[in-house]
Amino acid sequence: MVNEEYYIEKLKHRGIKPTATRLLILRAMCRGDETVSLPQLERLLPTVDKSTISRTLSTFLLNKLIHAVDDGSGSLKYNVCGDDCDCVIEHEHTHFYCECCQRTFCLKHIHVPVVQLPDGFTLRNINYVIKGLCPECTEKSRRG
Numbered sequence: 001m002v003n004e005e006y007y008i009e010k011l012k013h014r015g016i017k018p019t020a021t022r023l024l025i026l027r028a029m030c031r032g033d034e035t036v037s038l039p040q041l042e043r044l045l046p047t048v049d050k051s052t053i054s055r056t057l058s059t060f061l062l063n064k065l066i067h068a069v070d071d072g073s074g075s076l077k078y079n080v081c082g083d084d085c086d087c088v089i090e091h092e093h094t095h096f097y098c099e100c101c102q103r104t105f106c107l108k109h110i111h112v113p114v115v116q117l118p119d120g121f122t123l124r125n126i127n128y129v130i131k132g133l134c135p136e137c138t139e140k141s142r143r144g
Contacts, residue, residue, distance in 0.1 A: 002030070013083055014063040021048060025056045026065075026080070035069055035077035035095070035104040071097040071104040071129050079106050092126045100137035104129075 007026050011018040028044045060066040069077045094110040112128040
């Protein structure tokens with residue numbers, strides 16, 4: 001289990017004032033390589049109102065503590081960035097969306113492919129999502 005100081009330092013590293021609510025939300029978001037959506041955070045944190053969670057996510061995004069993933073599910077998903085990440089294109093990684101359980105995972109060790117754009121195009125963001133079955137759902141389908 002990670003101690004409170006770990007979360008306080010993660011916030012301070014990004015210039016974010018560590019408040020009780022921000023620490024609560026950050027703790028709920030630290031789910032390994034699995035992303036979390038606003039509705040999931042609302043269920044995980046029933047004592048925190050939706051607007052507070054939404055404002056906190058905006059603050060986290062603005063200060064590059066988290067990144068957002070559009071996995072095609074209709075709901076943005078969020079994951080906590082590593083301390084060495086500054087959310088530039090070179091640090092973008094692949095995401096995997098499970099079509100069965102609808103979870104999205106960060107595959108941080110698989111960088112997005114480099115694409116040469118035609119003259120005049122400016123790259124600002126890359127969203128690379130692979131879809132299929134996660135290991136857990138693959139195993140269930142084999143037993144099923």
